[in-house]
Amino acid sequence: MKRLKNKKQKAGVEVNGNGSVTREPDCGRKQKLSEINQALISDPVDIETLRRAAASKGGLLTDELRRKVWPKLLNINVYDLPHKPGRDVRENHKDFNQVVLDVTRSMKRFPKGMPASERAVLQEQMTDIILEVLKRTPQLHYYQGYHDVAVTLLLVVGERMTIAMLDTLSNHHLRDFMDPTMDSTKHILNYLMPILEQVDRELHDFMIRAEVGTIFALSWLITWYGHVLSDFKHTMRLYDFFLASHPLMPIYLAATIVLHREKEVKKTECDMAMVHHLLSRIPQDLPYELLIGQAQDLFDQYPPSLLAKRAALQPRKSLSISTFQAFQLATLHQRPDTVLQRLTKAQGSSTSRQAPRQSGLEAALPQEQGRLWGKGNRMVKMAVWGLSATLGAAVFAVAQTAMDWGPEVLLQLF
Amino acid sequence: MAESGSSVEFSGTLTSSNLPPARTRIFKIIVIGDSGVGKTCLTYRFCAGRFPEKTEATIGVDFRERLVEIDGEKIKIQLWDTAGQERFRKSMVQHYYRNVHAVVFVYDVTNAASFRSLPAWIEECKQHALGTEVPRILVGNKCDLQDSVQVGTDVAQQFADTHSMPLFETSAKNPNSQEDGGNSDHVEAIFMTVAHKLKSQKPLVLSQPPVGSGGTVNLSKGGTDGGEGSRSWGCSGGC
Ligand SMILES: Nc1nc2c(ncn2[C@@H]2O[C@H](COP(=O)(O)OP(=O)(O)OP(=O)(O)O)[C@@H](O)[C@H]2O)c(=O)[nH]1
Ligand SMILES: [Mg+2]
Numbered sequence: 001m002k003r004l005k006n007k008k009q010k011a012g013v014e015v016n017g018n019g020s021v022t023r024e025p026d027c028g029r030k031q032k033l034s035e036i037n038q039a040l041i042s043d044p045v046d047i048e049t050l051r052r053a054a055a056s057k058g059g060l061l062t063d064e065l066r067r068k069v070w071p072k073l074l075n076i077n078v079y080d081l082p083h084k085p086g087r088d089v090r091e092n093h094k095d096f097n098q099v100v101l102d103v104t105r106s107m108k109r110f111p112k113g114m115p116a117s118e119r120a121v122l123q124e125q126m127t128d129i130i131l132e133v134l135k136r137t138p139q140l141h142y143y144q145g146y147h148d149v150a151v152t153l154l155l156v157v158g159e160r161m162t163i164a165m166l167d168t169l170s171n172h173h174l175r176d177f178m179d180p181t182m183d184s185t186k187h188i189l190n191y192l193m194p195i196l197e198q199v200d201r202e203l204h205d206f207m208i209r210a211e212v213g214t215i216f217a218l219s220w221l222i223t224w225y226g227h228v229l230s231d232f233k234h235t236m237r238l239y240d241f242f243l244a245s246h247p248l249m250p251i252y253l254a255a256t257i258v259l260h261r262e263k264e265v266k267k268t269e270c271d272m273a274m275v276h277h278l279l280s281r282i283p284q285d286l287p288y289e290l291l292i293g294q295a296q297d298l299f300d301q302y303p304p305s306l307l308a309k310r311a312a313l314q315p316r317k318s319l320s321i322s323t324f325q326a327f328q329l330a331t332l333h334q335r336p337d338t339v340l341q342r343l344t345k346a347q348g349s350s351t352s353r354q355a356p357r358q359s360g361l362e363a364a365l366p367q368e369q370g371r372l373w374g375k376g377n378r379m380v381k382m383a384v385w386g387l388s389a390t391l392g393a394a395v396f397a398v399a400q401t402a403m404d405w406g407p408e409v410l411l412q413l414f
Numbered sequence: 415m416a417e418s419g420s421s422v423e424f425s426g427t428l429t430s431s432n433l434p435p436a437r438t439r440i441f442k443i444i445v446i447g448d449s450g451v452g453k454t455c456l457t458y459r460f461c462a463g464r465f466p467e468k469t470e471a472t473i474g475v476d477f478r479e480r481l482v483e484i485d486g487e488k489i490k491i492q493l494w495d496t497a498g499q500e501r502f503r504k505s506m507v508q509h510y511y512r513n514v515h516a517v518v519f520v521y522d523v524t525n526a527a528s529f530r531s532l533p534a535w536i537e538e539c540k541q542h543a544l545g546t547e548v549p550r551i552l553v554g555n556k557c558d559l560q561d562s563v564q565v566g567t568d569v570a571q572q573f574a575d576t577h578s579m580p581l582f583e584t585s586a587k588n589p590n591s592q593e594d595g596g597n598s599d600h601v602e603a604i605f606m607t608v609a610h611k612l613k614s615q616k617p618l619v620l621s622q623p624p625v626g627s628g629g630t631v632n633l634s635k636g637g638t639d640g641g642e643g644s645r646s647w648g649c650s651g652g653c
């Protein structure tokens with residue numbers, strides 16, 4: 001990560017996350033910004049537009065927008081977020097040691113300029129978040145790489161929103177990876193070769209002859225590329241895309257990456273080690289925008305159902321795939337944040353799905369800040385206004401999330 | 415790819431010019447053991463010559479290699495660094511057990527649980543048809559953490575003997591053994607020992623505590639009978 005956020009502030013302009021391609025002309029960007037904001041205040045929220053924006057060139061453009069749009073893509077009410085986990089979440093947790101081991105070794109995922117103390121705070125949060133989400137759904141099993149997903153979310157949306165998002169992802173997009181064994185994950189990986197077969201028979205046959213298998217793409221799939229990309233802006237760009245897409249989309253992207261490197265692959269010695277070695281090292285300067293477009297095209301042309309049939313993939317129940325349609329349908333009926341705020345407040349916590357939740361703005365704020373807000377602390381309000389005035393719509397959503405990120409993330413972002 | 419008797423294979427045409435000429439022999443060595451024992455650090459140290467500042471969890475299989483010269487022959491040593499978490503073992507890493515020429519089992523001397531997992535790892539290998547005919551060694555890592563040792567050398571040695579493996583105790587972080595003035599690199603010696611073993615397919619004896627000079631390790635072939643654990647070609651307790 002290249003201190004994206006710090007730079008952004010210093011320059012006084014938002015840096016978009018569209019990766020290595022040249023920026024769209026500013027008017028296109030402006031138009032996209034306003035489309036996204038419009039979609040957010042529509043009632044119900046215009047989820048189709050948000051999805052399109054997340055996938056199309058440049059993705060969601062700014063961290064600011066990501067914080068507003070990501071929850072919508074996952075049908076999350078920002079006024080009804082889970083609480084920070086208590087200390088007890090670490091007690092007697094079967095995955096505790098593994099999680100700590102992986103979180104401790106996740107240093108590379110943080111911005112280079114971040115002070116160690118700040119990173120340490122975030123790493124503690126990361127551990128708590130992961131353990132909390134696992135605890136909520138005992139059927140979920142931790143895998144190495146899950147922490148790469150957690151840290152990506154955490155760096156963008158803060159602790160409590162990360163819990164909510166990770167919870168949803170774990171029960172949907174990532175669900176197959178969280179079985180007690182990796183058999184379902186293997187099944188998902190099995191979609192890769194059939195896609196290649198459809199597009200480039202020769203390349204496919206070469207890889208079959210090399211017996212390279214698909215493990216080179218394992219970390220791509222289960223971390224949504226977070227484990228292998230060194231530039232955080234690319235990771236965020238891909239997360240925009242995957243949050244708005246079918247759970248198999250990371251496999252289609254893997255296919256486009258392999259296809260993109262077709263010449264290199266064919267020139268390599270036809271040997272498992274050599275081909276694995278080549279492919280597992282992902283080039284850091286991939287044309288992400290191009291590949292994302294190609295992945296979408298491949299998906300439309302060879303949808304999973306067709307592949308399953310043609311490649312005679314063994315039928316296996318994939319929870320991620322089978323629950324996807326219902327999940328997508330559910331996202332269609334979301335209210336904009338201003339309405340949500342009112343409703344959530346009115347309903348109170350009794351209707352919350354998870355027990356330890358409160359409602360409304362105060363509830364969503366950390367204890368102390370909540371009190372300050374209640375008393376009408378001018379400083380806080382002004383600071384919040386300062387953040388939100390430039391954004392126009394959804395003022396309260398910004399206020400809430402901004403406070404929710406907590407001072408350490410705020411420091412980092414602003 | 416199917417080979418039986420010989421434990422080496424010849425590579426076909428190589429593309430890149432900085433690679434060794436064709437027909438360089440490749441020794442494939444798989445490195446396994448619990449998560450966190452230091453497999454990535456050990457393989458990195460051997461291939462890059464230093465302790466990595468930051469490692470990350472290994473997801474699936476990583477691959478490192480290094481070209482060495484043994485008795486005048488250039489040989490490519492390929493190390494397969496595998497994921498330690500149990501869930502990756504069963505359905506994932508499997509694929510990579512095929513065609514390996516040697517196995518390195520790693521445990522962490524400061525973590526008794528990682529030592530207790532060894533029988534499961536050995537069993538895992540057996541299931542992939544990697545029995546005692548394939549050279550196997552046992553490495554106890556993190557010897558630099560002398561104050562927190564949980565697995566004593568004697569216990570480990572006994573275990574190694576039972577399974578006919580030589581035992582090496584070392585540290586990926588600070589592999590210089592104390593006795594010889596800190597000049598030699600144990601990690602280097604360990605992998606080179608395996609390579610020599612593979613090259614000769616005869617048992618080897620580490621003549622001395624390995625003396626490193628300019629990155630080479632002096633190993634001499636031993637004349638004793640085949641692969642009987644540490645007695646014949648191992649060293650232990652050297653850290
Ligand atoms: N003190 C000390 N620490 C070590 C040594 N070797 C590794 N470590 C540390 O142990 C931790 C785990 O090392 P890795 O090499 O990542 O472990 P691994 O076996 O590859 O783990 P997985 O990839 O999860 O299977 C890291 O924090 C290393 O810095 C050593 O010899 N001495
Ligand atoms: Mg590792």
